[in-house]
Amino acid sequence: MSLTAAIVGPGNIGTDLLVKLLRSEHLQVHSMVGVDPGSEGLARAREMGVPASAEGVDWLLAQDPLPDLVFEATSARAHLANAPRYEAAGIKALDLTPAAVGPLVCPPVNLDDLADVPNLNMITCGGQATIPIVHAVSSVVPVPYAEIVASIASRSAGPGTRANIDEFTQTTARAIEQVGGAGRGKAIIILNPVDPPMIMRDTVYCALPADADTEAIAASVHAMVERVATYVPGYTLRAEPQFDGPRDIWNGHARVAVFLEVKGNGDYLPPWAGNLDIMTATAAQVGERLAAGRDGGDGTGGRGERDTA
Amino acid sequence: MNDVRITDSTLRDGSHAMAHRFTEEQVRGVVYALDSAGVEVIEVTHGDGLGGSSFNYGFSLEDEIKLVSAAVDEATRARIAVLLLPGLGTVEDLRKAHGVGASVARIATHCTEADVSLQHFAAARDLGMETVGFLMLSHRVGPAELARQARIMVDGGAQCVYVVDSAGALVLGDAQARVSALVQEIGHQAEVGFHGHQNLSLGVANSVLAAQNGARQIDGALCALGAGAGNAPTEVVAATFDRLGIRTGVDIQGVMAAAEDVVKPFLHRLPFADRGAITQGYAGVYSSFLLHAERAAERYEVPVHEILQKVGEAGYVGGQEDMIIDVALQLAAERDRAS
Numbered sequence: 001m002s003l004t005a006a007i008v009g010p011g012n013i014g015t016d017l018l019v020k021l022l023r024s025e026h027l028q029v030h031s032m033v034g035v036d037p038g039s040e041g042l043a044r045a046r047e048m049g050v051p052a053s054a055e056g057v058d059w060l061l062a063q064d065p066l067p068d069l070v071f072e073a074t075s076a077r078a079h080l081a082n083a084p085r086y087e088a089a090g091i092k093a094l095d096l097t098p099a100a101v102g103p104l105v106c107p108p109v110n111l112d113d114l115a116d117v118p119n120l121n122m123i124t125c126g127g128q129a130t131i132p133i134v135h136a137v138s139s140v141v142p143v144p145y146a147e148i149v150a151s152i153a154s155r156s157a158g159p160g161t162r163a164n165i166d167e168f169t170q171t172t173a174r175a176i177e178q179v180g181g182a183g184r185g186k187a188i189i190i191l192n193p194v195d196p197p198m199i200m201r202d203t204v205y206c207a208l209p210a211d212a213d214t215e216a217i218a219a220s221v222h223a224m225v226e227r228v229a230t231y232v233p234g235y236t237l238r239a240e241p242q243f244d245g246p247r248d249i250w251n252g253h254a255r256v257a258v259f260l261e262v263k264g265n266g267d268y269l270p271p272w273a274g275n276l277d278i279m280t281a282t283a284a285q286v287g288e289r290l291a292a293g294r295d296g297g298d299g300t301g302g303r304g305e306r307d308t309a
Numbered sequence: 310m311n312d313v314r315i316t317d318s319t320l321r322d323g324s325h326a327m328a329h330r331f332t333e334e335q336v337r338g339v340v341y342a343l344d345s346a347g348v349e350v351i352e353v354t355h356g357d358g359l360g361g362s363s364f365n366y367g368f369s370l371e372d373e374i375k376l377v378s379a380a381v382d383e384a385t386r387a388r389i390a391v392l393l394l395p396g397l398g399t400v401e402d403l404r405k406a407h408g409v410g411a412s413v414a415r416i417a418t419h420c421t422e423a424d425v426s427l428q429h430f431a432a433a434r435d436l437g438m439e440t441v442g443f444l445m446l447s448h449r450v451g452p453a454e455l456a457r458q459a460r461i462m463v464d465g466g467a468q469c470v471y472v473v474d475s476a477g478a479l480v481l482g483d484a485q486a487r488v489s490a491l492v493q494e495i496g497h498q499a500e501v502g503f504h505g506h507q508n509l510s511l512g513v514a515n516s517v518l519a520a521q522n523g524a525r526q527i528d529g530a531l532c533a534l535g536a537g538a539g540n541a542p543t544e545v546v547a548a549t550f551d552r553l554g555i556r557t558g559v560d561i562q563g564v565m566a567a568a569e570d571v572v573k574p575f576l577h578r579l580p581f582a583d584r585g586a587i588t589q590g591y592a593g594v595y596s597s598f599l600l601h602a603e604r605a606a607e608r609y610e611v612p613v614h615e616i617l618q619k620v621g622e623a624g625y626v627g628g629q630e631d632m633i634i635d636v637a638l639q640l641a642a643e644r645d646r647a648s
Binding site: 149151154157159162163164166168169170186188189190191192193194198201203207242244249250255257 | 360363364365367368370395396397399400401419421422424425427428449608623624625626627628629630631632634635638639642
């Protein structure tokens with residue numbers, strides 16, 4: 001049993017996602033949809049044997065059969081317009097834009113709780129890279145405050161991200177709290193233009209109780225890195241989690257710092273664009289697990305365990 | 310009519326050297342002294358700008374909005390400026406600062422990333438704030454590219470764009486050429502500014518060259534209090550400009566007294582071009598990294614200048630303080646493998 005999935009938005013993200021979905025055992029690509037007849041992404045989809053249309057969501061919703069899922073890789077504005085139409089047509093939406101119409105999802109943390117929701121938001125690249133770690137720590141000890149720093153190559157930041165960079169910091173901060181389980185969240189994003197481009201880097205800092213069990217936290221972080229690496233193969237720790245003892249300027253809290261690297265799979269986007277790869281890989285993972293869940297089986301990447309915290 | 314407007318950044322860039330531990334009393338004392346000496350603009354924020362209080366950059370002792378508010382309260386003539394780095398601070402932070410009376414918004418990006426500032430310039434103009442663009446680590450690109458980036462900021466609403474020598478790495482003609490390129494590109498629409506650091510002891514000389522080549526806004530900090538080996542000292546800039554006949558409207562005795570009697574007594578360490586700071590100027594490393602590198606050096610027992618050298622080679626930009634720990638960890642791992 002498999003689900004059919006359309007991709008709306010044939011840009012870099014949509015094209016990279018297409019390459020990943022074509023490898024999937026549980027997802028069958030229904031179509032690629034755009035609005036520009038001259039789109040390279042649509043041409044590439046056709047070359048790969050995928051039905052493609054520049055007639056937009058109107059075209060998609062006129063198809064019979066309709067897809068089970070749609071991956072939205074357009075813009076927040078477009079998704080806000082499209083979301084009610086997908087829902088009315090009974091199509092589940094996986095939203096890669098910052099629109100956040102539906103709840104924020106991070107697969108190893110809360111996907112199983114959200115499997116029946118009609119619209120899921122993929123948060124941000126920095127969020128998908130760091131929230132699993134915040135959750136890994138907050139499932140061992142209370143985390144009153146967590147802060148993440150995402151560094152990405154300038155060339156991987158598109159005009160949408162640049163025009164509204166506050167959206168990244170605010171959405172990610174909210175997700176660190178709501179999904180990661182921190183009392184308060186803060187997110188920072190840095191664009192670095194160095195050439196050759198730097199591979200995406202993410203740092204997670206969590207405030208800890210002064211007497212926190214550092215061994216248990218380190219073990220939880222390692223286990224989570226392994227889990228994320230099952231669907232983002234280039235997701236690695238740069239070093240062991242670094243623990244610092246309590247300090248007055250930290251309100252008496254101790255701290256753990258976790259240094260991550262996210263190297264892309266090089267499917268369509270180059271390996272340094274780990275920030276884009278982690279979004280497409282995560283979206284593909286959500287689709288896979290939804291399909292496997294419907295199947296009742298435990299297919300590729302679709303893990304049976306339920307994670308509540 | 311002044312030729313150049315001096316903006317004092319003791320209470321912003323100096324925050325780095327103070328590990329972001331300014332008290333309200335210190336802020337009030339510095340603002341009172343600068344205001345009395347006729348300095349027109351005083352910048353007050355966490356060293357990394359609005360929202361900078363964090364694990365990555367260091368937590369502020371006092372809430373920065375409270376400090377901005379105190380500065381506004383203390384100033385009679387001077388206008389209070391705030392710094393904002395997009396990706397760290399947000400429009401929401403800017404609104405809060407404006408809400409307590411900040412009237413100049415200085416929006417800072419890496420020298421090649423001006424287009425991340427557009428929403429913040431738009432918001433600042435909507436709020437009725439004066440706008441200044443800050444192109445950090447200006448040594449990383451040539452004059453022509455820097456001018457193109459300045460153009461993006463001006464088109465987005467900046468009324469002045471600064472050549473910011475964040476690493477103190479511009480050597481005389483380098484500063485001159487960048488200021489000239491910006492004046493040529495945006496001079497008919499906006500002012501050009503210069504922000505100098507002392508890592509190679511050229512902050513004041515570069516500021517002179519900037520003013521002589523058309524810069525209308527120059528930054529300084531009392532006692533050079535700032536990141537790296539410190540900023541061009543406001544009191545030295547004012548005195549030197551006076552000698553050269555460049556009018557700033559600043560009372561020389563008053564600003565020297567502000568440095569000597571108000572700031573110097575509370576300093577834990579005087580800014581100095583030690584090996585770490587010189588390495589920053591020489592290798593082109595963001596000045597604010599200095600204290601972070603010193604802490605990482607102590608924690609992981611690796612030399613400060615080696616960390617800074619590696620950070621420079623990797624091309625890390627302002628804001629990537631976390632990479633200092635990462636580099637220190639790599640150096641420590643290399644050392645352990647070798648032994």
